[in-house]
Amino acid sequence: MRSLRREPTLLLALLAIAGLVALFIVYPQIQVILTPGSTGYVDFLTGGTWVRPLQNSLLITALSTTTAVTLGFVYAYAMVYSDMPWKPFFRLVGILPLLSPPFVVAAAYILLFGPRGIVSYYVFGQSPNILGLYGVWAVQTIAFFPFAYQLIADVLSRSDARMEQAARNLGAGAWGVFRTVTLPLTRPGLGAAILMTAIYVLEDFGNPALIGGFFTVLPTQAYSLISGFGDLTGAAAVSTILLLLALVLYVAKIRLDGGRSYVTVSGRASSMPRPPVPAAASRACFVACLTLAALILMVYGTLVVSALTVAFPTNLRFTPVHFEYLTAQNLSLRNTLTYGLAAATISAGFAIVAGFLVQRGTWPGRRVLDFLLIMPAAVPGLFFGLGYVVAFNQPWLDWVDRGALIVVALIFWNIPVGYQAAVAGLRQIDRSIDEAATSLGASSMRGFRDVLLPMLRGSLRVGFVTTFVRAVTTLSLVIFLFTPQTTVATITIFQLVNDFNWGGATAFTVADVGMAVIVLTILAAVGGRRGLALGAARA
């Protein structure tokens, strides 16, 4: 990338991105953080009620991140390297856990594995107490492995087969290649995966709230402070602690990465195939993925059966009646689809451009922008939404369309994963490739558009998929923002659950998740065909 002074378009793009980040990420958060005033913070911090939630948060983050990233790595390796069958099926199942509207999925876990759970009690005769640390750990592992899987798979798919072949030719065994070549080269993806998973676990509110029992973590404590005590001071202080922890994780990741190079895509073309993975490894991958898929499908199966029966699990007679809510409440489904698509498209595009400007740039202060683009992941949705209300619900802004405001909130709240994917992807691509374009006379932006962007399609997809699925399943972000005309599916689900209407709630969930699955399937079909044209980058 050339200096900013010589390329005004680059400077303009950078200023635009920095301005939008300041307006839609920093400003609303400052509104929340500054509300209490300094004495409020001091009182709260000396009160010490945050100590145990902090300890719990750190513990669960360490546990869930370890298991979720391990599982994500195995899944990604199986998908990219192994020769296991049914890959399209596993690709879909691998992102299903992201499609978990709050309340409903956790409720399904309790139906299956609770004290009188269908599996735990009626199959195994056990009456376990899943509420608490172990329940949260298990559910978070399943809920968050898709982030790790997506980020790692994207990096693995771009790793260089020649290095692995070279290692093979020099006499390394399959395990040796994996340990000394494959694993080290995934470090940018692994680092991004650990960082993102840890931050999302840290911020997770829904799972601890529903199956945490007495296990209080920082987000649940903040929620209690806000909704029980109307204590914005304490809640903002907890929110600030979360942001500080995210900052610590971020710095740790930077240190971990060090200044090493992870370039696997250089100017020299390669069409060498990967060395084959041993058949036993492929079989093991298949079994592992199948087990996980069975568990995930059981949860979603419970929802489908609930939606189609009179009163699950007591009355299993078939009925289509619950789906009548779809016609009565189709506005919320339509809004969800519109907002999700709009937010995902813009968020993914924004993340790639921002990733390019930060990763390839040499301008001062880019570490700050880098962190600001990851920070929203550490902000619980409830606070992000609250910040938007406090900042933007002003008389002189009453002309702003609320649907647009929800879309903007979704874009910026969900940027981190797409942005991380873009940065990890760019780190694999040799600078000489875009420099070749610029030295041939192209502007930096043109080099980005015509050379880098086609190679970053995978990262773009990660950003789109993550934003889209989070947009269609978030409740906490929209709870302060929605209006009668801009209501969304999760609000309807929440209402039906609280109206003793499990059938209606699950029917709506099935429709919501089904709609998202259809969108993602279309995307995979379109993206897959385009992907074939990118043989060089995909090796």
Added chain:
Amino acid sequence: MRRRTLLKLVGVTAAAEGLAIACGGATTAPTASATTAAAAAATTAATAAPTVAAPAKPTGRISVYSALNESTNNDFVKAFKAANAGIEVDLLPLAAAGELQTRIRAEKASPKADIFIGGDSSFHDGLGKEGLLEPYTSPNAKDIAAEAKDPNNSWVGWYFGIFSIVTNTDRFNKEIGGPKPTTWDDLLDPKYKGKLILPDPIKTGGGYIFIATQLFRFNKDEAKMLDYMKKLHANIAQYPGTSPQSIQFVSQGQFVACPNWAHDILTEKAKNPGIDLSVPKDTGFEIGAVSIIKGSKVLPAAKAFVDWVLTKEAGELNVKLSNRVSVRKDVAPAPGAPTLDSVSLVKYDRDFAAANKDRLLKAWQAAVGI
């Protein structure tokens, strides 16, 4: 208000559209201006002679924040519109009064709601004390007992909810046995260990009313109340975040019993006869309230809504839809529903409960260690 109205009237169509969007979107610009003008006129009239009714029937589009159940909402609004031609309703449903309260607070720079309905009066009272509600005395409130009304008129009660206990019949008979609990102390039986749940006192109105009820049962002796809550905690498996979810858990048989709202228990019992309702001695109750948000631009229509909520017709409809008890003496309770006269009530000091809420909850948190 005056200045803003003027701006809106002289302003270009954009301003009127802004208002339309703020109120929900579908209104056309001319209607919005007309409404504003009518509201301004009516406000002036009301200030001059507060007791004289508006000459014309109020019209406009009101925005209602409702914490009522989803099934209650729809039929309720439909009936209101049938009785008040000319008033359109934009309903924002969220069965979580605490969140609605926070939202109204967060929106105070430019209020988006005209009416806040449902939830215990404490959620309304807090907003009223902060000056976010428009005081109003409905002519229909005169027949309602003083204890169900705010002395400052910022809210008015229109239904009662009685706290009671839901039990899973099958599990209760097998694992606890004997008669259903008749006192709160019955719940301290060690047989309940790990089988009892209580709606989270911090996140739910019901959970806090439970704590306050215990306090008043012990004549405001906080040490005794905390001791009771500590002993109860030994039996509690979880404090779920919403009251309806707690009933669902008992209905599924995940847990044996849970203190909860009588009307909601009856609603679930209609679907699953395998649960039972019992009202212990010395119980507490909530006053479901309705209030007008300060800054409403369609005040006459908002007042018409409150007037209608206090009618016999609305009371009967609410009984039918949600099994709640109307504050009106001339509305019969739902079949099988306990009423304030039929149960033994604790001497519930609502002002004390509201004024000491934060302190008591923090004391409770410290006592049980969560």
